[in-house]
Amino acid sequence: MADDKDVLRDVWFGRIPTCFTLYQDEITEREAEPFYLLLPRVSYLTLVTDKVKKHFLKVMKAEDVEEMWFDFEGTSLKWHYPIGLLFDLHASNTALPWSITVHFKNFPERDLLHCPSNSVIEAHFMSSIKEADALKHKSQVINDMQKKDHKQLWMGLQNDKFDQFWAMNRKLMEYPTEEGGFRYIPFRIYLTMSDRPFIQKLFRPISTDGYTHTLGDLLKEVYPVAISNDDESKHYQVVIHGIEPLLETPLQWLSEHLSHPDNFLHISVIPTPSD
């Protein structure tokens, strides 16, 4: 369907206007101006912020510069989470541009993984895709691909090439017709008020008696709090790529169209803002 392909493009080309400001305690030779950038929702912070680093290094001495890391209002931002997820989870109800603070010292070892090079990002990305395919196809599709096909998925993401990426990724979105969908849906539900990082469980898109599961069915099963309503008010927003999909949306459709390039549905459950 032409409409569905448009959804794939809209998801891929989603951007978040961001303002990067240097942390006030960093040592600079002269004043650091903020740096503005449109961040791709589907990419990773450390993959798309070379310009940010270059900008701030212009006013700093080399000895004052260690691994770059970011925080938003005191929360260290995990580079290995997709950018769009970080925004939806921490900043979706704040004013644009997204104000991120840049650090070059005191790396928070307890909160963040190190990211010494792009190959670390690539390894993480490919592992996520493999984990997703283990759930969807018992790894059969990803294992049948050649190494160069895997590389194409990564290069497509790295170079923001929608067609290059989807030429390969479409294979990961196929399923035997008789099945009606994937074996299990790769999803992660992130909660703002929780000690555990996310919820991830086995969940089938089609039940054994042929019933098509919806987003609402998933939430009811693994996190019913998200859709419980007292009187008239809705307590939580269920957000994917910055929008609230209808709870009636089939989960299989969501998995095929609203997954991130890593083939996971990253779902944020955030408190509804009180106006």
Add this chain to the structure above:
Amino acid sequence: MSDNAESPTETQKDEPPTPQQPTEDSGTADEKKKIDVLLKAVGDTPIMKTKKWSVEKGRTVQSLSQFISRFLKMEANEQLFIYVNQSFSPSPDQEVGVLFECFGSDGKLVLHYCKSQAWG
């Protein structure tokens, strides 16, 4: 709190994995806060004398990896790769409980470990 200045991201109490009891008699999986892990060596990586361990659900892959490295008396500069389903390497901050739920079989999570990259 980290009890070792060098070990990163240790947010829970550093209770070591315990060897699995030989006689199986446990309540339902939900009641247990621990899951059973079976560690398998890949290639010429040293084999652990004890392969079966009871690990807290909230323990991270990185924490387990450090445990294995220490157990095998590996050098500080040696890397250890952990694999699930002989297909993917979970993120270091991934909780073993989640891996068990999604990829466990026959009541245990099988993890392969290797000093070099085995499955890319």
